[in-house]
Amino acid sequence: MTQTPYSTPGYRSSGTSMWGAYLLGAVFVFAGFFVLGNVVLATLISAIVLGVVLLIAGISEVIQAFSAPHWRGLFLRLLIGVLYAVGGLMLVMDPLASSLLLTFAFGIALIASGIVRLFQAYQYWEWFGWLLLLSGVVGILAGAVILAKWPVSGLTVLGFLVGADLILHGAWWLALGWRLHREPSLSRVEPS
Numbered sequence: 001m002t003q004t005p006y007s008t009p010g011y012r013s014s015g016t017s018m019w020g021a022y023l024l025g026a027v028f029v030f031a032g033f034f035v036l037g038n039v040v041l042a043t044l045i046s047a048i049v050l051g052v053v054l055l056i057a058g059i060s061e062v063i064q065a066f067s068a069p070h071w072r073g074l075f076l077r078l079l080i081g082v083l084y085a086v087g088g089l090m091l092v093m094d095p096l097a098s099s100l101l102l103t104f105a106f107g108i109a110l111i112a113s114g115i116v117r118l119f120q121a122y123q124y125w126e127w128f129g130w131l132l133l134l135s136g137v138v139g140i141l142a143g144a145v146i147l148a149k150w151p152v153s154g155l156t157v158l159g160f161l162v163g164a165d166l167i168l169h170g171a172w173w174l175a176l177g178w179r180l181h182r183e184p185s186l187s188r189v190e191p192s
Contacts, residue, residue, distance in 0.1 A: 028169050051093075061078075114136040
């Protein structure tokens, strides 16, 4: 009887890849150092990229509204498209002022992401969960500081805290990759 790939020792049908963990960790750490290198520039670039995406989405919505085979909801779809496009133009035209609103939204997102990582830390405790717990706490604190100091926190505090958060989260992924490298049997088992 021949063995299928599913019964071959070392075959991983689920779980986390060592190289995937290393790669993701390196990306997070690199992104963190990039953000720390120029926090204002990173925030402005983010605002411009988001503005371009919203502008394209708005124009696409307007085009789709007119090309739909039925006209039901035309006004609402046009309104949504125009609002997306106007929001995108505002971000592109004045990324500095628009980034204040993004800073507020990002503070909320950091808190939500930190809370999720707190729950994940428990699930992944045996796989350097303490580092994920630390990353979650830093995310929550970063979001809280941003919201507490908003709008004065503006661009520099946001970039610094986001950079530190990315580096810590990346460090957890690198530690997980190291653990998977040392104990290859872990990559075949999904954590409970």
